Amino acid sequence: MLTIPCPNCGPRDETEFGYGGQAHVAYPENPDQLSDREWGEYLFYRENTRGLFAERWVHNAGCRRWFNAVRDTVTYEFKAVYRPGETRPDLTQGES
Template sequence: MLLISCPNCGPRDETEFHYGGQAHIAYPENPNDLTDREWAEYLFYRENTKGTFAERWVHSTGCRQWFNMLRDTVSYDIHSIYAMGQPRPDTTGEYGQAGGAGLAPGAPTTSTAAAAPTSSEGV
């Protein structure tokens, strides 16, 4: 189980949140001009990164506010939690030091859960 630090409410159990997909996906400027293939790629094609990944989350049972999170998809370590509209924090440097100033107050730098097995390995 992850302990996620909501930027508004502080640390809460993972069950209070809902995953919203990959962060920083810009809505098309002229969606009516897109072909069916381009529209499908916008809707369904996302990165499937093994490692640090920018995600959107909503505190659905709390303040109902959206925020972004940098999380390692292998170890489930949370590197940074930051507001919607802010650029992705710099993740250069030594692994495990990525969050730094980008963490919300009281945000844990690691999860409290063991990594869950995935069925998508090797895909």
């Protein structure tokens, strides 16, 4: 079982959380001006990074707050957690 470190409640079991996808995806400035193709790309196209990846998580069974995390997609290890609006921690990825 995976343990996820909530920045508000501390480490908790993974069953308490919901995954929210890639973090730091900006909402379009003029959404009414996007074509169907551009909307599709905004909604469905995301990075598929091997290694460190910034993600959004929500603590459903705890504080019910959203937060961001940097997780290694190879080892599933959480390297850092931070609140929305905070800058992503500068983590350097080691060679594999």
